[in-house]
Amino acid sequence: MIKKLEAYLSEVGHYVSGPKGADDILDEIRSHILDRAQEEYGKADDESVEKILAKMEEPREMASRYSQGQDIIAPYYRKHLILYTAFLFFIGLGVSVVSLVLGKGAVHLLPFFQSSAEDFLVFLGGLPVTFFTYFGIVCLFFMIITKYRSVKPAWLVVGGSGKKLGKPTALGFTVALVGFLLVLIIYSFQGELASFVAGLSDGNVLIVKIPDILMNAILAMTGIDLLVYSLRFLANTPVLEAAGAAFKLLVMAYVARRPLGFENLSGLDGGVATAVEIGIRAVLAIIVIIITIELIRWLMYTFSEKYLR
Numbered sequence: 001m002i003k004k005l006e007a008y009l010s011e012v013g014h015y016v017s018g019p020k021g022a023d024d025i026l027d028e029i030r031s032h033i034l035d036r037a038q039e040e041y042g043k044a045d046d047e048s049v050e051k052i053l054a055k056m057e058e059p060r061e062m063a064s065r066y067s068q069g070q071d072i073i074a075p076y077y078r079k080h081l082i083l084y085t086a087f088l089f090f091i092g093l094g095v096s097v098v099s100l101v102l103g104k105g106a107v108h109l110l111p112f113f114q115s116s117a118e119d120f121l122v123f124l125g126g127l128p129v130t131f132f133t134y135f136g137i138v139c140l141f142f143m144i145i146t147k148y149r150s151v152k153p154a155w156l157v158v159g160g161s162g163k164k165l166g167k168p169t170a171l172g173f174t175v176a177l178v179g180f181l182l183v184l185i186i187y188s189f190q191g192e193l194a195s196f197v198a199g200l201s202d203g204n205v206l207i208v209k210i211p212d213i214l215m216n217a218i219l220a221m222t223g224i225d226l227l228v229y230s231l232r233f234l235a236n237t238p239v240l241e242a243a244g245a246a247f248k249l250l251v252m253a254y255v256a257r258r259p260l261g262f263e264n265l266s267g268l269d270g271g272v273a274t275a276v277e278i279g280i281r282a283v284l285a286i287i288v289i290i291i292t293i294e295l296i297r298w299l300m301y302t303f304s305e306k307y308l309r
Helices: 003-015 022-041 046-055 059-066 081-101 120-148 170-188 190-200 212-231 238-256 270-307
Strands: none
Touching (some): 003 046, 003 059, 022 046, 081 120, 081 238, 170 190, 170 212, 238 270
């Protein structure tokens, strides 16, 4: 295989679009170049092909012959549009949720965070608007580099995500189910459990009830994990894991927009309650960061499975 010829064809392939399939077009160009080398130099080896390539048009111009017209966005980049948009969208969501969890006010990477803290429906309604805002930014970016730069492989998919998706097992499902049921039991009998533990400690240890907003969040996220794992028995795809991580991030967004309720806990003075709340907020911020990273990695895995295999 002649390396310079294949490199040239690869660059052409980044721009090709049209009624013909890209592989057919590249085969046609390859045959044309080899035929010219044979006709002009008597053989189609590295040296003769290199001389023919020196006379050929630039890859963008060659591709435009076979395309329906000059592409505003190179075909190679068009398949990256949703991936890059999702990266920006969920990174922005993650940063904003972390800022809210820490009580610093929203970092306005997402327009819908300007809505009131109490109106979660306004928050959800802003999701599509924000997504398409980022989509427009990504399209503009790809338009610029298509026009003024050579098309190169997308940076964010180089090296893969490091994620692997094994087959779901009965043991994995059992673990997810037990985790969900354990959280459900604690959620349902939290008061009784706190009283029981306090009785065992003879009153030397202060046991307080976890705020309902946090218990609801924990229950929702373990439920999402159980549902995703169950659905993988029907369709074992990384899309389910990415969707699960996205829903968990929305759960954290909901929690971040509500008072955690530590100031209302009985049995804690103001200083202790404040210290407990700071600690819990730090833990929640770490959870949001982990969920966001996992979501991005599952998106990368999904993309590599679909386009880069």
